[in-house]
Amino acid sequence: MAALSEEVLLVVKRxxxxxxxxxxxxxxxxxxxxxxxxxxxxxxxxxxDIRCQKISxxxxxxxxxxxxxxxxxxxxxxxxxxxxxxxxxxxxxxLLQQLLPxxxxxxxxxLEEKNRMLQEDPVLFQLYKDLVVCQxxxxxxxxxxxxxxxxxxxxxxNNKQEVGISAAFLADIRPQTDGCNGLRYNLTSDIIxxxxxxxxxxxxxxxxxxxxxxxxxxxxxxxxxxxxxHRDRINTGLQDIFSECAKLDEKGLKxxxxxxxxxxxxxxxxxxxxxxxxxxxxxxxxxxxxxxxxTVKENSxxxxxxxxxxxxxxxxxxxxxxxxxxxxxxxxETSSTDGNSRDSDFFQPxxxxxxxxxxxxxxxxxxxxxKKTVALNLKKSDRYSHxxxxxxxxxxxxxxxxxNSVNCIKHEIASYKPCLTQVMxxxxxxxxxxxxxxxxxxxQALAQQAINQMVPNDVQEEMKHLYTAxxxxxxxxxxxxxxxxxxxxxxxxxxxxxxxxxxxxxxxxFQEKVQRQYLSTNLTGHLEDMFQMAYNKFHAWQTxxxxxKT
Amino acid sequence: xxxxxxxEVSLLVIVVDVNPIWWGQQANRExxxxxxxxxxxxxxxGNSHLVMTxxxxxxxxxxxxxxxxxxxxxxxxxxxxxxxxDNASTSGDGKYELLSVANDFIAEExxxxxxxxxxxxxxxxxxxxxxLAKALCYIHRVAKELEAGQEIxxxxxxxKAAEDCxxxxxxxxxxxxxxxxxxxxxxxxxxxxxxxxxxxxCDITGGLYLKIPQKIALAQYLLWVFLPDSDQRSxxxxxxxxxxxxxxxxxxxxxxxxxxxxxxxxxxxxxxxSPICTTCE
Numbered sequence: 098m099a100a101l102s103e104e105v106l107l108v109v110k111r112x113x114x115x116x117x118x119x120x121x122x123x124x125x126x127x128x129x130x131x132x133x134x135x136x137x138x139x140x141x142x143x144x145x146d147i148r149c150q151k152i153s154x155x156x157x158x159x160x161x162x163x164x165x166x167x168x169x170x171x172x173x174x175x176x177x178x179x180x181x182x183x184x185x186x187x188x189x190x191x192l193l194q195q196l197l198p199x200x201x202x203x204x205x206x207x208l209e210e211k212n213r214m215l216q217e218d219p220v221l222f223q224l225y226k227d228l229v230v231c232q233x234x235x236x237x238x239x240x241x242x243x244x245x246x247x248x249x250x251x252x253x254x255n256n257k258q259e260v261g262i263s264a265a266f267l268a269d270i271r272p273q274t275d276g277c278n279g280l281r282y283n284l285t286s287d288i289i290x291x292x293x294x295x296x297x298x299x300x301x302x303x304x305x306x307x308x309x310x311x312x313x314x315x316x317x318x319x320x321x322x323x324x325x326x327h328r329d330r331i332n333t334g335l336q337d338i339f340s341e342c343a344k345l346d347e348k349g350l351k352x353x354x355x356x357x358x359x360x361x362x363x364x365x366x367x368x369x370x371x372x373x374x375x376x377x378x379x380x381x382x383x384x385x386x387x388x389x390x391x392t393v394k395e396n397s398x399x400x401x402x403x404x405x406x407x408x409x410x411x412x413x414x415x416x417x418x419x420x421x422x423x424x425x426x427x428x429x430e431t432s433s434t435d436g437n438s439r440d441s442d443f444f445q446p447x448x449x450x451x452x453x454x455x456x457x458x459x460x461x462x463x464x465x466x467x468k469k470t471v472a473l474n475l476k477k478s479d480r481y482s483h484x485x486x487x488x489x490x491x492x493x494x495x496x497x498x499x500x501n502s503v504n505c506i507k508h509e510i511a512s513y514k515p516c517l518t519q520v521m522x523x524x525x526x527x528x529x530x531x532x533x534x535x536x537x538x539x540x541q542a543l544a545q546q547a548i549n550q551m552v553p554n555d556v557q558e559e560m561k562h563l564y565t566a567x568x569x570x571x572x573x574x575x576x577x578x579x580x581x582x583x584x585x586x587x588x589x590x591x592x593x594x595x596x597x598x599x600x601x602x603x604x605x606x607f608q609e610k611v612q613r614q615y616l617s618t619n620l621t622g623h624l625e626d627m628f629q630m631a632y633n634k635f636h637a638w639q640t641x642x643x644x645x646k647t
Numbered sequence: 648x649x650x651x652x653x654x655e656v657s658l659l660v661i662v663v664d665v666n667p668i669w670w671g672q673q674a675n676r677e678x679x680x681x682x683x684x685x686x687x688x689x690x691x692x693g694n695s696h697l698v699m700t701x702x703x704x705x706x707x708x709x710x711x712x713x714x715x716x717x718x719x720x721x722x723x724x725x726x727x728x729x730x731x732x733d734n735a736s737t738s739g740d741g742k743y744e745l746l747s748v749a750n751d752f753i754a755e756e757x758x759x760x761x762x763x764x765x766x767x768x769x770x771x772x773x774x775x776x777x778x779l780a781k782a783l784c785y786i787h788r789v790a791k792e793l794e795a796g797q798e799i800x801x802x803x804x805x806x807k808a809a810e811d812c813x814x815x816x817x818x819x820x821x822x823x824x825x826x827x828x829x830x831x832x833x834x835x836x837x838x839x840x841x842x843x844x845x846x847x848x849c850d851i852t853g854g855l856y857l858k859i860p861q862k863i864a865l866a867q868y869l870l871w872v873f874l875p876d877s878d879q880r881s882x883x884x885x886x887x888x889x890x891x892x893x894x895x896x897x898x899x900x901x902x903x904x905x906x907x908x909x910x911x912x913x914x915x916x917x918x919x920x921s922p923i924c925t926t927c928e
Contacts, residue, residue, distance in 0.1 A: 473912070473913060473927065474927055475913060475926055475927050476925070476926060476927060477925060477926050478926075480898050480915060480926050482814050482816065482817060483813040483814055483816050484813075484816035484817055484820070485895035485896045485897070485898065485916050486816050486843070486844075486896055486901075487901050487902060487903050488813075488896070488901035489810075489811070489813070491810070492810065494668060494672075494771065496768050498668075499668055499766060499768060499771065501671065502667060502668045502669075502671025502672050502674075503668065503671055503766050504671070505671040505674050505675070506667040506670050506671040506674070506682060506761060506764075507667070507761050507762060509674060509681060509683060510682060510683070510758055510761040510762075511758060511762065513682075513683050513686070513757065513758060514754065515686065515687055515690055515753075515754050516687060517687055517691055517694075517750070520684070520687045520688055520691055520866045521688075521863055521864055521865075521866055521867060525861060525863050525864040525867070526866075526867045528861065528864065529859075529861060529864035529867035529868055529871070530867065530871065532860060532861075533868070533871050533872065533885075533886065535884060538860060539857070539860070539886045540884075540886055542886075542887040
């Protein structure tokens with residue numbers, strides 16, 4: 098029955114389903130149909146379950162809508178209202194068209210995610226095949242742990258990364274001629290965003306005028322028409338909403354120039370044009386920033402250059418991510434976006450020092466500063482001299498022994514003369530060689546072949562799969578302890594039966610196969626031990642539970 | 648066998664345990680194998696190494712209970728070339744002069760070393776850690792004195808007679824790790840009782856540990872197992888590595904334990920839990 102809190106989006110009367118008259122209701126999350134006169138819904142489908150909708154062709158007499166579910170079932174709805182049937186049906190179809198994609202994505206996304214994970218990780222795929230396909234464990238349990246991990250990753254990676262602004266975004270707009278003396282400008286939302294980020298004054302104007310005074314289309318048309326946008330910004334004093342923007346820009350530019358560049362290593366003023374003498378170089382008069390002395394051409398040139406500089410600084414300021422609200426704000430950014438001037442703007446010398454230090458020093462080449470060490474206070478420091486070495490029985494020599502030995506040795510060495518031709522006899526040498534040859538006394542350990550050379554590769558692969566699968570099952574089993582909730586109790590019992598089943602279906606055949614191949618090595622001993630431990634634990638838990646109950 | 652070029656220098660440092668007390672007792676136990684025989688075998692090993700390639704270098708250190716002394720090369724070597732020739736121990740058997748001079752020096756030095764031995768009751772342990780440290784320093788010095796373009800590969804061979812001294816544990820471990828850092832192999836040829844410290848040293852640095860069953864065949868074992876250098880060893884069938892018991896001993900009882908408790912401040916190991924560590928509190 099419809100929940101009271103459900104929002105009904107559309108109600109269509111006179112809809113027949115299975116030859117019964119009734120009403121169709123479209124809610125926020127599901128679609129439902131109830132027969133005429135009754136209160137209940139006989140048919141109700143969640144949008145998430147619906148795979149697609151189909152409509153009967155336009156020429157047909159019966160106007161129908163069919164809903165196909167993921168499971169393959171379909172429901173036919175016949176719109177039987179004489180006058181409005183087609184309109185009703187189309188309204189329902191449009192609404193469904195809007196709603197279905199929203200829910201569809203969610204269901205599919207999970208499935209897609211699972212598929213992707215299985216494809217990417219062959220070990221996981223093998224585990225899935227071994228456990229779920231062979232019905233040892235249910236698919237839900239298998240995905241229970243794994244999906245949650247992935248969802249977390251996704252939410253983390255959703256942190257938006259700020260996209261920079263291309264400096265050429267204005268040029269990229271590329272007006273196209275319309276055929277008859279008009280121009281088409283293609284504006285995308287990206288370009289609009291770039292314009293707003295770079296020229297906050299324009300954003301302000303947009304906020305003020307749209308949608309009260311102008312539509313968006315009109316706003317942008319005026320924007321492109323105004324001289325603000327075009328190259329030659331001659332302030333003709335037109336009543337233009339953008340003339341104010343131009344004035345603001347001028348002000349901003351002037352303040353930037355005034356601020357200057359905070360980099361003590363760069364002297365921009367030395368880049369001015371200086372003429373050597375009259376006739377060499379440009380003008381004999383000192384260059385000035387006032388507009389009056391120049392010719393029209395020079396005026397427009399300097400205007401273009403000014404606009405270029407302004408545009409570049411605005412792009413940089415916007416790209417560095419700082420909010421530029423007022424011209425003052427813009428000015429501050431220019432000083433901080435160049436160089437490494439971290440210190441405040443007041444102190445010139447420290448900035449210069451910092452810059453010089455940056456250039457001449459590399460952090461990783463520094464000698465490690467003597468770290469502050471903590472002295473170790475030991476009460477029994479003699480323990481450190483011998484360390485964790487076991488106490489071995491020491492031979493005790495009496496002092497008499499010592500004296501005798503030393504005298505003996507002194508005597509012997511005093512008359513030592515190397516006799517290198519008689520170091521050893523040939524028989525001792527050959528017995529030593531025999532001991533060192535394969536099979537000899539000293540070479541016994543080599544006789545034991547490494548186990549991985551004796552067992553064929555496919556058996557090894559199967560063992561690896563068995564271990565992974567068994568490990569997964571055992572993990573599920575052991576994670577149930579301590580058993581606190583009834584859910585865990587059920588799970589423990591289920592896991593025990595799962596383990597047994599696994600042992601029967603997978604482990605025993607493998608063991609027999611290994612024995613048939615006459616491999617005497619005990620490959621499954623460890624696995625059996627692990628299973629036995631699990632059974633013991635289960636048994637102990639069960640008896641404890643029985644005792645508690647009685 | 649890999650032909651060594653002019654640029655590759657192979658340095659072998661042999662550390663011989665000449666503990667006079669042990670060897671004196673040994674002379675009574677087994678008269679056919681005494682320190683003289685041992686030194687002979689070591690000399691044969693040294694000569695063979697020098698003869699293998701012209702650029703091979705050798706050093707022999709005697710590890711005594713009172714000092715560690717270089718038997719070869721000795722300080723008189725460079726300066727005393729003059730009067731070495733005068734006394735012309737031309738042994739007359741046409742031996743390569745380098746070898747005969749070297750052997751004479753070694754014999755001379757060991758005689759001097761033993762003659763100045765004093766009997767002291769509290770110093771009965773071989774100063775093995777110190778000798779190894781001296782060996783490392785010598786290797787380091789030789790490596791610094793190489794000509795441009797020469798590379799050096801060095802290893803240390805320890806011929807051990809007496810038992811381990813537990814008090815040298817810390818120094819020993821430091822030496823082992825220093826050798827590992829410098830890629831210097833430590834081989835061990837043990838005559839009498841197994842040495843856990845040397846087993847660890849060989850395992851960590853990648854050398855060979857061998858306890859020989861027959862002392863009189865020492866020379867044969869040295870030549871067969873320890874003469875080839877590390878590149879050549881991969882091509883030969885040599886005794887397999889020993890299983891090293893890395894278990895630590897607890898500090899309270901000095902028993903070997905497998906699971907223990909470690910103090911987080913001083914890192915001493917105990918077999919039982921106690922809230923206050925007895926070493927550092």
